[in-house]
Amino acid sequence: MAMRGPRGGGAxxxxxxxxxxxxxxxxxxxxxxxxxxxARAAGVADGTIYLYFKNKDDLLISLFEEKMxxxxxxxxxxxxNGDGPLACLRIFIExxxxxxxxxxxxxxxxxxxxxxxxxxxxxxxxxxFLEYLDVLGGILDAGKKDGTFRPDxxxxxxxxxxxGALDEISLAHVLVRKRKYEPAKAATEIYRIFADGxxxxxxxxxxxxx
Amino acid sequence: MAMRGPRGGGAxxxxxxxxxxxxxxxxxxxxxxxxxxxARAAGVADGTIYLYFKNKDDLLISLFEEKMxxxxxxxxxxxxNGDGPLACLRIFIExxxxxxxxxxxxxxxxxxxxxxxxxxxxxxxxxxFLEYLDVLGGILDAGKKDGTFRPDxxxxxxxxxxxGALDEISLAHVLVRKRKYEPAKAATEIYRIFADGxxxxxxxxxxxxx
Amino acid sequence: MAMRGPRGGGAxxxxxxxxxxxxxxxxxxxxxxxxxxxARAAGVADGTIYLYFKNKDDLLISLFEEKMxxxxxxxxxxxxNGDGPLACLRIFIExxxxxxxxxxxxxxxxxxxxxxxxxxxxxxxxxxFLEYLDVLGGILDAGKKDGTFRPDxxxxxxxxxxxGALDEISLAHVLVRKRKYEPAKAATEIYRIFADGxxxxxxxxxxxxx
Amino acid sequence: MAMRGPRGGGAxxxxxxxxxxxxxxxxxxxxxxxxxxxARAAGVADGTIYLYFKNKDDLLISLFEEKMxxxxxxxxxxxxNGDGPLACLRIFIExxxxxxxxxxxxxxxxxxxxxxxxxxxxxxxxxxFLEYLDVLGGILDAGKKDGTFRPDxxxxxxxxxxxGALDEISLAHVLVRKRKYEPAKAATEIYRIFADGxxxxxxxxxxxxx
DNA sequence: TATGAATGAGACTTCATTCAT
DNA sequence: GATGAATGAAGTCTCATTCAT
Numbered sequence: 001m002a003m004r005g006p007r008g009g010g011a012x013x014x015x016x017x018x019x020x021x022x023x024x025x026x027x028x029x030x031x032x033x034x035x036x037x038x039a040r041a042a043g044v045a046d047g048t049i050y051l052y053f054k055n056k057d058d059l060l061i062s063l064f065e066e067k068m069x070x071x072x073x074x075x076x077x078x079x080x081n082g083d084g085p086l087a088c089l090r091i092f093i094e095x096x097x098x099x100x101x102x103x104x105x106x107x108x109x110x111x112x113x114x115x116x117x118x119x120x121x122x123x124x125x126x127x128x129f130l131e132y133l134d135v136l137g138g139i140l141d142a143g144k145k146d147g148t149f150r151p152d153x154x155x156x157x158x159x160x161x162x163x164g165a166l167d168e169i170s171l172a173h174v175l176v177r178k179r180k181y182e183p184a185k186a187a188t189e190i191y192r193i194f195a196d197g198x199x200x201x202x203x204x205x206x207x208x209x210x
Numbered sequence: 211m212a213m214r215g216p217r218g219g220g221a222x223x224x225x226x227x228x229x230x231x232x233x234x235x236x237x238x239x240x241x242x243x244x245x246x247x248x249a250r251a252a253g254v255a256d257g258t259i260y261l262y263f264k265n266k267d268d269l270l271i272s273l274f275e276e277k278m279x280x281x282x283x284x285x286x287x288x289x290x291n292g293d294g295p296l297a298c299l300r301i302f303i304e305x306x307x308x309x310x311x312x313x314x315x316x317x318x319x320x321x322x323x324x325x326x327x328x329x330x331x332x333x334x335x336x337x338x339f340l341e342y343l344d345v346l347g348g349i350l351d352a353g354k355k356d357g358t359f360r361p362d363x364x365x366x367x368x369x370x371x372x373x374g375a376l377d378e379i380s381l382a383h384v385l386v387r388k389r390k391y392e393p394a395k396a397a398t399e400i401y402r403i404f405a406d407g408x409x410x411x412x413x414x415x416x417x418x419x420x
Numbered sequence: 421m422a423m424r425g426p427r428g429g430g431a432x433x434x435x436x437x438x439x440x441x442x443x444x445x446x447x448x449x450x451x452x453x454x455x456x457x458x459a460r461a462a463g464v465a466d467g468t469i470y471l472y473f474k475n476k477d478d479l480l481i482s483l484f485e486e487k488m489x490x491x492x493x494x495x496x497x498x499x500x501n502g503d504g505p506l507a508c509l510r511i512f513i514e515x516x517x518x519x520x521x522x523x524x525x526x527x528x529x530x531x532x533x534x535x536x537x538x539x540x541x542x543x544x545x546x547x548x549f550l551e552y553l554d555v556l557g558g559i560l561d562a563g564k565k566d567g568t569f570r571p572d573x574x575x576x577x578x579x580x581x582x583x584g585a586l587d588e589i590s591l592a593h594v595l596v597r598k599r600k601y602e603p604a605k606a607a608t609e610i611y612r613i614f615a616d617g618x619x620x621x622x623x624x625x626x627x628x629x630x
Numbered sequence: 631m632a633m634r635g636p637r638g639g640g641a642x643x644x645x646x647x648x649x650x651x652x653x654x655x656x657x658x659x660x661x662x663x664x665x666x667x668x669a670r671a672a673g674v675a676d677g678t679i680y681l682y683f684k685n686k687d688d689l690l691i692s693l694f695e696e697k698m699x700x701x702x703x704x705x706x707x708x709x710x711n712g713d714g715p716l717a718c719l720r721i722f723i724e725x726x727x728x729x730x731x732x733x734x735x736x737x738x739x740x741x742x743x744x745x746x747x748x749x750x751x752x753x754x755x756x757x758x759f760l761e762y763l764d765v766l767g768g769i770l771d772a773g774k775k776d777g778t779f780r781p782d783x784x785x786x787x788x789x790x791x792x793x794g795a796l797d798e799i800s801l802a803h804v805l806v807r808k809r810k811y812e813p814a815k816a817a818t819e820i821y822r823i824f825a826d827g828x829x830x831x832x833x834x835x836x837x838x839x840x
Numbered sequence: 841t842a843t844g845a846a847t848g849a850g851a852c853t854t855c856a857t858t859c860a861t
Numbered sequence: 862g863a864t865g866a867a868t869g870a871a872g873t874c875t876c877a878t879t880c881a882t
Contacts, residue, residue, distance in 0.1 A: 032330060047867075047868060108329075148409065157379060160382050161378065189364050195407050195409055196407040198299075199406060244875090244876065254843090266878090433846095455873065467875075468845080475874075539659065539805060540658065578828065584801075594749075609787045618824050664856085666865095676866095678862085681862070
């Protein structure tokens with residue numbers, strides 16, 4: 001798939017360039033990153049990048065789509081095993097926070113550059129990102145159907161709210177040097193906020209409050 | 211404080227430049243905006259901008275700090291009248307969504323550029339943004355103290371989660387042309403999600419569910 | 421006219437750039453000339469060129485149009501004083517050959533680059549060059565009307581033939597170092613070839629053979 | 631002579647590359663043509679071109695010399711049968727205009743690129759082109775000797791004039807879409823212009839005016 | 841204070857050429 | 862011989878910033 005480049009080694013070289021781009025973009029941001037830096041980090045010549053990507057924009061977009069695609073596939077797999085909407089929601093949240101650790105650079109790039117690209121790159125529709133949101137939306141829909149979630153829940157809004165919360169907390173995690181909490185712990189807190197809300201009003205038995 | 215630069219009409223000119231910057235930045239993004247475009251939009255010469263701002267970065271930062279400062283002042287005033295933490299939370303959320311309409315350009319800039327700046331501008335601490343978060347944190351603290359909110363609530367996490375949700379929904383509102391819901395309506399939905407959570411588990415009486 | 425640039429000195433700077441472009445283009449050809457070389461030759465910064473010309477192509481085109489415009493104006497003036505079509509033809513030819521000496525660089529550029537541009541620059545119509553041809557066509561038309569020239573003369577072809585002959589001889593003059601003949605002398609010879617033809621067949625009285 | 635490079639099919643491959651170069655150069659011009667485009671058009675790999683030609687310049691020069699060589703040989707053959715200088719001149723002119731149809735691409739390349747190369751390629755002497763001019767010069771010399779042409783005719787100038795006229799008319803033919811005249815007809819007109827001149831002054835017997 | 845022409849460093853990208861296979 | 866992926870030098874153009882007026 002996408003096998004331009006030399007015999008066999010091509011895909012590997014392409015991957016090396018993508019990895020280098022993630023590293024450099026996450027360190028300096030898209031606009032402050034120079035193509036030559038990425039080339040150096042990937043151990044290829046400047047021109048080689050243009051054998052695999054149309055231009056610098058395409059490098060960023062490919063990065064989004066391909067890496068987000070992997071993320072979507074993974075989270076879908078995990079959720080397939082989830083026992084009920086609440087369990088799935090928890091898995092989704094935990095997975096997202098876990099990505100912060102496993103794929104720190106990628107997440108940083110997505111967090112800070114996706115918005116820009118989203119808004120300013122002509123004709124770019126972040127397909128894979130929307131799929132990611134759809135996974136979340138699917139969980140909420142299922143929860144509404146089986147009565148786990150409120151029947152009047154607006155799924156479109158809720159899924160954005162949950163993603164936004166996860167994203168902002170991820171960002172804080174990345175920005176703030178002194179990490180006050182572990183991602184895993186944050187995951188639990190976020191889960192509770194969304195599952196049960198902020199209020200203390202006694203819930204007979206916190207079914208959700210595992 | 212706003213009186214750097216020239217005498218007399220200076221403050222007005224400075225304000226014109228800031229407004230022009232908001233307009234251009236929100237349309238094209240910080241990196242795609244040219245100082246000369248901002249100058250033209252403000253009706254001043256390119257060089258004039260440098261009489262009021264140190265450089266292009268400073269223009270963005272000043273914009274953040276000064277405009278966010280006004281936002282913080284305003285929301286504090288409104289909240290002062292709030293009757294209890296839940297009411298305050300609602301006011302905060304409604305005000306934020308309302309800003310989307312009243313200050314669309316500013317919000318767009320904050321949403322898409324604050325992250326970049328935050329991460330890549332050396333030595334920039336987004337003081338006013340942190341104050342905005344503190345307003346939210348104050349509400350949560352008060353709610354914990356008076357028993358409205360869960361005693362084990364992690365305020366640091368919760369305030370980021372709420373802000374993230376608001377921010378993401380604002381972003382969707384800005385990005386997606388076909389606005390599916392009004393800001394006011396979205397505000398109510400977000401409020402409910404955070405106040406009561408997603409779950410259907412019957413709450414005797416939705417104290418929060420206004 | 422075309423007075424971008426600084427107060428007053430703008431036109432002069434523009435002219436300096438055009439002169440430098442003529443010099444460099446004539447020495448190295450359009451494609452082998454670097455914008456930075458032209459800038460250096462003009463005594464301006466690289467970027468300054470882009471204040472006066474849209475891009476490198478525009479520099480070449482402007483050069484063609486503006487300088488050819490001056491040439492057209494000049495030859496028209498001279499011809500206005502010509503006494504009859506033959507005299508005018510002679511003036512035109514002499515003027516062209518004379519330009520080789522007075523405007524060597526310009527003529528070299530026109531000779532070697534006009535063809536390229538003509539053919540490969542999208543949307544470029546060499547207006548002033550066509551006017552130059554029209555001046556020649558006008559002489560031929562007048563000569564047909566007053567019986568000086570053959571009534572069956574195809575003006576379109578003849579004017580191209582005359583221009584082609586002049587142009588090729590100019591080119592040879594420019595290319596060949598050892599200049600075997602003076603332009604003035606060549607002018608007379610070309611004039612005779614076109615006026616009387618190559619043949620020896622006795623003409624009663626060489627009206628043309630001044 | 632044409633057998634540099636590979637064995638067997640080598641000459642054919644070399645010819646394919648030359649033909650492809652003519653096609654691409656005539657469409658886009660030398661500087662706008664990419665070696666890879668020529669390779670693709672020839673159905674060979676980029677690197678293969680370098681087995682047959684030293685570099686891109688050499689490709690152009692080889693093209694000139696080899697193809698012009700064929701043209702020179704052909705016109706010499708045709709002229710050998712000519713009956714007298716005037717007939718030979720006519721054959722030369724007709725052949726040149728005819729080439730426009732038979733070898734359109736080649737002629738276009740020669741017209742627009744020869745001048746450039748001539749002037750800017752170090753050490754390139756267009757041998758075959760000079761031979762072509764010599765064929766024309768030979769005709770004129772013969773005509774002077776046998777009294778057909780004026781005894782004071784400057785052959786160097788006249789041959790350049792004739793070639794220039796042919797070349798410019800060819801160029802116009804190629805550039806202008808709406809071809810107003812057929813090459814054959816233009817040949818006759820050019821012949822008359824040079825044989826008899828432009829003037830109407832009655833020639834006893836139009837020996838030349840076939 | 842205000843101007844805006846001028847500057848020039850620097851980035852993206854192209855493409856002729858090479859060479860390991 | 863043939864290939865075509867890889868190279869990397871080099872050029873055009875942009876634009877933040879300056880400074881003489």
